[in-house]
Amino acid sequence: MNLNKNKYDVVAIGSGPGGFTAAVRAVQLGAKKVAIVEKSLIGGTCLNCGCLPTKFLWQALKLRQKIQKSYKYGFKVDFKPVVFSDIFLKKDKNIANLRKGMKMILSSYNVDVIEGVASFKDKNNLMVSDDKGDNVLEIFANSIIVATGTSSSVVKGFAFDGNKIINSTDILNLKKIPKNMLVIGGGAIGIEMATIFSGFGCRITLVENKGCLLPNEDREISEEIKKNLIKQGVNVLVSCSDMLNNIDEYEKILIVTGRMPNNDLNFRKIGIKTNTKGFVKTNEFCQTSVSNIYAVGDIAGKSLLAYTAQSEGAIAAENTVKMNSASINDFVIPQVVFSMPQSSSVKVSNFLEYRDVIYGKFPFTASGRAFIENEREGFVKCAVDRSNKKPLAFWIVGAHSDELINTASQIIKSDIYHMSRESVFHPSFSESLFNAYEDAFDKCVELAKKKKNSIRTRF
Amino acid sequence: MNLNKNKYDVVAIGSGPGGFTAAVRAVQLGAKKVAIVEKSLIGGTCLNCGCLPTKFLWQALKLRQKIQKSYKYGFKVDFKPVVFSDIFLKKDKNIANLRKGMKMILSSYNVDVIEGVASFKDKNNLMVSDDKGDNVLEIFANSIIVATGTSSSVVKGFAFDGNKIINSTDILNLKKIPKNMLVIGGGAIGIEMATIFSGFGCRITLVENKGCLLPNEDREISEEIKKNLIKQGVNVLVSCSDMLNNIDEYEKILIVTGRMPNNDLNFRKIGIKTNTKGFVKTNEFCQTSVSNIYAVGDIAGKSLLAYTAQSEGAIAAENTVKMNSASINDFVIPQVVFSMPQSSSVKVSNFLEYRDVIYGKFPFTASGRAFIENEREGFVKCAVDRSNKKPLAFWIVGAHSDELINTASQIIKSDIYHMSRESVFHPSFSESLFNAYEDAFDKCVELAKKKKNSIRTRF
Numbered sequence: 067m068n069l070n071k072n073k074y075d076v077v078a079i080g081s082g083p084g085g086f087t088a089a090v091r092a093v094q095l096g097a098k099k100v101a102i103v104e105k106s107l108i109g110g111t112c113l114n115c116g117c118l119p120t121k122f123l124w125q126a127l128k129l130r131q132k133i134q135k136s137y138k139y140g141f142k143v144d145f146k147p148v149v150f151s152d153i154f155l156k157k158d159k160n161i162a163n164l165r166k167g168m169k170m171i172l173s174s175y176n177v178d179v180i181e182g183v184a185s186f187k188d189k190n191n192l193m194v195s196d197d198k199g200d201n202v203l204e205i206f207a208n209s210i211i212v213a214t215g216t217s218s219s220v221v222k223g224f225a226f227d228g229n230k231i232i233n234s235t236d237i238l239n240l241k242k243i244p245k246n247m248l249v250i251g252g253g254a255i256g257i258e259m260a261t262i263f264s265g266f267g268c269r270i271t272l273v274e275n276k277g278c279l280l281p282n283e284d285r286e287i288s289e290e291i292k293k294n295l296i297k298q299g300v301n302v303l304v305s306c307s308d309m310l311n312n313i314d315e316y317e318k319i320l321i322v323t324g325r326m327p328n329n330d331l332n333f334r335k336i337g338i339k340t341n342t343k344g345f346v347k348t349n350e351f352c353q354t355s356v357s358n359i360y361a362v363g364d365i366a367g368k369s370l371l372a373y374t375a376q377s378e379g380a381i382a383a384e385n386t387v388k389m390n391s392a393s394i395n396d397f398v399i400p401q402v403v404f405s406m407p408q409s410s411s412v413k414v415s416n417f418l419e420y421r422d423v424i425y426g427k428f429p430f431t432a433s434g435r436a437f438i439e440n441e442r443e444g445f446v447k448c449a450v451d452r453s454n455k456k457p458l459a460f461w462i463v464g465a466h467s468d469e470l471i472n473t474a475s476q477i478i479k480s481d482i483y484h485m486s487r488e489s490v491f492h493p494s495f496s497e498s499l500f501n502a503y504e505d506a507f508d509k510c511v512e513l514a515k516k517k518k519n520s521i522r523t524r525f
Numbered sequence: 526m527n528l529n530k531n532k533y534d535v536v537a538i539g540s541g542p543g544g545f546t547a548a549v550r551a552v553q554l555g556a557k558k559v560a561i562v563e564k565s566l567i568g569g570t571c572l573n574c575g576c577l578p579t580k581f582l583w584q585a586l587k588l589r590q591k592i593q594k595s596y597k598y599g600f601k602v603d604f605k606p607v608v609f610s611d612i613f614l615k616k617d618k619n620i621a622n623l624r625k626g627m628k629m630i631l632s633s634y635n636v637d638v639i640e641g642v643a644s645f646k647d648k649n650n651l652m653v654s655d656d657k658g659d660n661v662l663e664i665f666a667n668s669i670i671v672a673t674g675t676s677s678s679v680v681k682g683f684a685f686d687g688n689k690i691i692n693s694t695d696i697l698n699l700k701k702i703p704k705n706m707l708v709i710g711g712g713a714i715g716i717e718m719a720t721i722f723s724g725f726g727c728r729i730t731l732v733e734n735k736g737c738l739l740p741n742e743d744r745e746i747s748e749e750i751k752k753n754l755i756k757q758g759v760n761v762l763v764s765c766s767d768m769l770n771n772i773d774e775y776e777k778i779l780i781v782t783g784r785m786p787n788n789d790l791n792f793r794k795i796g797i798k799t800n801t802k803g804f805v806k807t808n809e810f811c812q813t814s815v816s817n818i819y820a821v822g823d824i825a826g827k828s829l830l831a832y833t834a835q836s837e838g839a840i841a842a843e844n845t846v847k848m849n850s851a852s853i854n855d856f857v858i859p860q861v862v863f864s865m866p867q868s869s870s871v872k873v874s875n876f877l878e879y880r881d882v883i884y885g886k887f888p889f890t891a892s893g894r895a896f897i898e899n900e901r902e903g904f905v906k907c908a909v910d911r912s913n914k915k916p917l918a919f920w921i922v923g924a925h926s927d928e929l930i931n932t933a934s935q936i937i938k939s940d941i942y943h944m945s946r947e948s949v950f951h952p953s954f955s956e957s958l959f960n961a962y963e964d965a966f967d968k969c970v971e972l973a974k975k976k977k978n979s980i981r982t983r984f
Contacts, residue, residue, distance in 0.1 A: 083951070090970040113893070117952050122897040126598040133592050133602060139585040140611030143592060144603035152599030160897050167891065174973035373956075377947040380970075400950045410950070432626065434572070438581040438619050469925055472955035473932040475948045480939030488836040489934045491859045491869070492542070493576050496931035497832075511549040511839075514633035 074099045076386050077192065077207035078379075079184045079331070082110020083372040084363030085213030086168060087379030093175040095387045101178035101205065103194055108168050108179065111215050111364075112372040114161060115235040120258050122157045123238075124404045127265040131406070138440045150243045150266060157238075180205065186332040189356050209358050209386035212338075212346060213379065216325035216364040221250060224321055231319045234259065243268050244317040251322035252279040252304065254403045257291060259320060261406050264300045271301040271316070278304050280403065283461075284411060286447065290463045291405045294443070298406060327365050341367065350393040352382040360385065369399060398479040400471040405463075407443050410471035412478050413459030422452045426506030428498045430464045432513055435493035441465035448502035456483045457503055466495045474499055533558045535845050536651065536666035537838075538643045538790070541569020542831040543822030544672030545627060546838030551668075552634040554846045560637035560664065562653055567631070567638065568624050570674050570823075571831040574694040577623065579717050581616045582697075583863045586724040590865075597899045609702045609725060616697075639664070645791040648815050668817050668845035671797075671805060672838065675784035675823040680709060683780055690778045693718065702727050703776040710781035711738040711763065713862045716750060718779055720865050723759045730760040730775070737763050739862065742920075743870060745906065749922045750864045753902070757865060786824050800826065809852040811841040819844065828858060857938040859930040864922075866902050869930035871937050872918030881911040885965030887957045889923045891972055894952035900924035907961040915942045916962055925954045933958055 075097040078085035081104040089102045107114045136143050172179055182194035182202060192210065194203040218233035220226065228236050234255050243266050249256050252274025264270040272295065274281070279295075279302070280288045295302050313319060327344045334340075339347045339355040345367025352360045360382035363375030374397065384392035400412040414420075429445045430436035444464030451458055460474035473496050477485065485503045490496050504510040534556040537544035540563040548561045566573045595602050631638055641653035641661060651669065653662040677692035679685065687695050693714050702725050708715050711733025723729040731754065733740070738754075738761070739747045751761050772778060786803045798806045798814040804826025811819045819841035822834030833856065843851035859871040873879075888904045889895035903923030910917055919933035932955050936944065944962045949955050963969040 087970050091968070093974075094968055094970070112951070118893055118897060121894065121952055125898050126600075129591060129595055129598055130600065132588060133595060133600070136588055136592060138615060139588055140608060140613075140615045141585075141589065141592070142605035144605070146601035146603070149599060154599075156597060156599045164893055164896055171971065171973050371947075371951075373949060373951040374947045376951070376970075377945060380946065397945070397947045399947050402950050402953075434577055434623055435580065437623055438577060439584050466925070466928055468950055468953055469928050469932075469955050472949050472953060473928075473935055475950075476932055476935040476939065476941065479945070479948050480935065480941050482935065482939050486836060486856070486938070487839065488830075488833045488856045488858050489938050490832060490931050491861045491927055491934075492571070492830070492832040492835070493580055494861075494927055494931060496928050509550070509553050511546050511553070511835075512630065514630050515552075 072203060072205040074101050074178075074205060074207040076100045076209045076211065076383070077205060078102045078211040078213055079192070080104065080110055080213035080215055080363075081108045081168070081179070082213060082215050082363060082375060083112050084215075084375035084379040085110070085211065086172070087376045088211045088213060088360075088362060088383045089177045090171065090175050091380045091383035092386055093177060095384060097387060099178075100175070101180055101207075102172065103180045103182060103184040103192065103205075105181075105183045107165060108172070109165050113164055113168070115238050117372055118164065119157050119161055119238050120262065121404065122160055123153065123262045124258065124406075126153050127262055127406070130265075135440060148266065151241055154240070184331060186336045186338075189336050189358060209360065211379070211382045211386070212331070212354070212359065212361040212365055213363050213375070214328040214331065214365045216327055216370060218321065219324040219326045221321050221323055224250070224319065226321070230317075231321065234320070234322050237263075237318075237320055245269065246271070246316055247318040247320055248273065248313060248316040249320045249322065251324070252276070252302075253322065253324070254280070255322040256320075257295070258404045259322065260295060260300050261298065261404065264295075264298050265406065269299070269301075271303060273303045275305065283401075284447070287409055287411060287461050287463060290444065291403065291409055294405060294407070325364065325370055327367065329365065343367065351385050351390050352378050352394065353385065371399065374399060398475055400475040402468045402471060404468070407441065407463060407465050408467045409444075409461075409463040410467045411459070411461040412471055412475045413449070414478055417449070417459055420451055420458055423449050423458060424452045424506045425449055426502045426504065426510070428501040428505055428510060428513065430495070430498060432501070433495065433498050435495055435497070436465065438493070439465070446470075446498040446502040448499065448506055450503065450506040454483055457485060460499060460502070464495070464498075470496055470499065531662060531664040533560050533637075533664060533666040535559045535668045535670065535842070536664060537561045537670040537672055538651070539563065539569055539672035539674055539822075540567045540627070540638070541672060541674050541822060541834065542571050543834035543838040544569070544670065545631070546835045547670040547672060547819075547821060547842045548636045549630060549634050550839045550842035551845055552636060554843060556846060558637075559634070560639055560666075561631065562639045562641060562643040562651065562664075564640075564642040566624060567627050572620060572623055572627070574697050576831055578616050578620055578697050579721065580863065581619055582612065582721045583717065583865075585612050586721055586865070589724075594899060607725065610700055613699070643790060645795045645797075648795050648817060668819065670838070670841045670845070671790070671813070671818065671820040671824055672822050672834070673787040673790065673824045675786055675829060677780065678783040678785045680780050680782050683709070683778065685780070689776075690780065693779070693781050696722075696777075696779055704728065705730070705775055706777040706779055707732065707772060707775040708779045708781065710783070711735070711761075712781065712783070713739070714781040715779075716754070717863045718781065719754060719759050720757065720863065723754075723757050724865065728758070728760075730762060732762045734764065742860070743906070746868055746870060746920045746922060749903065750862065750868055753864060753866070784823065784829055786826065788824065802826065810844050810849050811837050811853065812844065830858065833858060857934055859934040861927045861930060863927070866900065866922060866924050867926045868903075868920075868922040869926045870918070870920040871930055871934045872908070873937055876908070876918055879910055879917055882908050882917060883911045883965045884908055885961045885963065885969070887960040887964055887969060887972065889954070889957060891960070892954060892957050894954055894956070895924065897952070898924070905929075905957045905961040907958065907965055909962065909965040913942055916944060919958060919961070923954070923957075929955055929958065
């Protein structure tokens, strides 16, 4: 083994959105030798068992629903029974193609991909072991970017067995739709899995013990999601203590209660500090307590999202080239849950500090575009600072809200103090952002006048 | 006839987006008696024979294409032959329902709807005549907002007969798909009609004599639209002088070369000035040369779009309540054409004044979301001010670009000088805006490195 060959300017551990972005960006900024160590598949959780495969399945479900409602356009369609394994095959093919694309990009930038499990020997040296646990390689790096991500949290009394008690990765490899399933965890993943599998015919019981779905989300949104899940046939249980009595009756039990850090890399030995939950502590430069080591994405525990991981990856890469040249500044981060229809939200980071906030709401039933696209469920809700009319937050339930929230996000992020009608195309769903904003001032022209004596609930 | 009953604070002439918005907003701002005079159907061109019915048909076509490609999700579907008249019936039902919604809003605000054709008697009095041309009513108004819109322009040698030689209104009332059709005019309407009717089986020849489709649009966009139309089987002719020789062979000839102002209201008599094309001259307050009379939307000829009409309507309404209190400020206006896939653009109003502009481009084939949604055609192109990194313009061809352009529009409008990854959800189509932006600096991590010696065409 020639150790000289294994000397790098920058090494990223993990090839998910954070590590991938960090490695490519480091090359773009002039790093000569860059590598990624990956213990499993290129692309990490997001590509292989997270964002993308779930969105593929959601998309399939959505398309099926659109086909079933195509008579609204005068179409006559005979829909043959869905063979679930066919959908899964297509999913795997799509994901494999996307993985190929990522490999091609890494190769074009001459990023070495080292297969194996990395752990720290010291602050500049990593040991890489193979799947038997044998150390097979030692690599040196001036800067190291930890992007090892997270794994499914376990729940006391439920050991994952990959068969009956499964996690969010296992479920994406099922060969057929279970006849019924208990989903424990009413966060984004639980809601998405309940939506998808219920949509394809599985009887779902969804359990969340914090009193409501998405406990950190606006209550009106969370109630709307719950209402839609129930309409889709999901048995939603919140605040129940005895709901786990009859677990024998379920063919599968999916545990999606949270994520825990992949931190088994000898952090303590070399002085990388972690918080009480085991996530790596980082400063605004994405730097750990060891100055040449950065941590980005899930493992840094700031927000377990692919796109924040990408931002952090880019920031860390920049700092490996010129220390403290880039930092995390007041991130405005949209959140999306693929319920049916989708739901999303974005707000100024200090939203709770605002004291004089007014709210507007616009239902998609009143949107011309939603009407003709036959996507009339849901609404946009908008929070506005009364004193200066600045939009502070948007919440959306409805078709395309995963795209619309990005418009909202740019408004929230910017100096836009007054939304202008002419800057939004008609007829579009996006108009509803504007209409909800105007409704906060009782100035929406696309809603009937509210009755004078009706008490207007400010949500 | 009791003339006292016909005295108003504000009267809008026309109930399209401009007049409708103006009337409702006037009430919202405190006007006590408000009316709209409408000579035809509530909602004007946009609702009845413009934006909305065409989008319904486009949506039907889009859905049919999605169904035809649903095997990409493992689905098996038997699609029965399309009965075109069924689609048209659904269209008419949708539009009728939307019209009902608009009437309900007007009624909730106590806006009187007066059916008939208005013309000026003097600067405060309107004569309203019935469809026989008899004057049936005189109404007085302190302020009058002209929102009479436009009609299809005629082309020399082609008189509309509602049968063979038709306009964009006639075509929406066809009972069946013609076997072939000549479309004269390669602007937005011509492209949309060619797309829709070709999609439903009509052999289309699309003719534009200005050298390219959408002559005022970025050339790369216009070429992409042309390419897609040709792929869809449309015979696209540009710069041809002899193309009109064989007009006998066409079952229908659709003339969509432009719009002319509906200005037959005695403007000259009362001193309302028009430009050489007959559009009403207005100042930044949407005020005509007669101080209590405003003009908004198409008739003012600024931009023939529903959403600018709405903005102008709101501005005019505000000025009727308090003169010169609202004005047209530096409009940023997205443009969308429903080709297949859609195309759109938005830019800073003084784009041509920028001297040091760099460009980035991101194809949807490289977007994970576009990949799994099986919508991989098209691209985002972005123009950036090199010196301060401010995004100056976006052009998009691709699925959802009618919504995405609204995100771009807010960025262009705002003080955003650097697009941030974390403010855009993953996986979404909107990410491609960010990727195109980063590509302008050769910093997109989702594209392979460009070969060093390849000459990069800066479009």
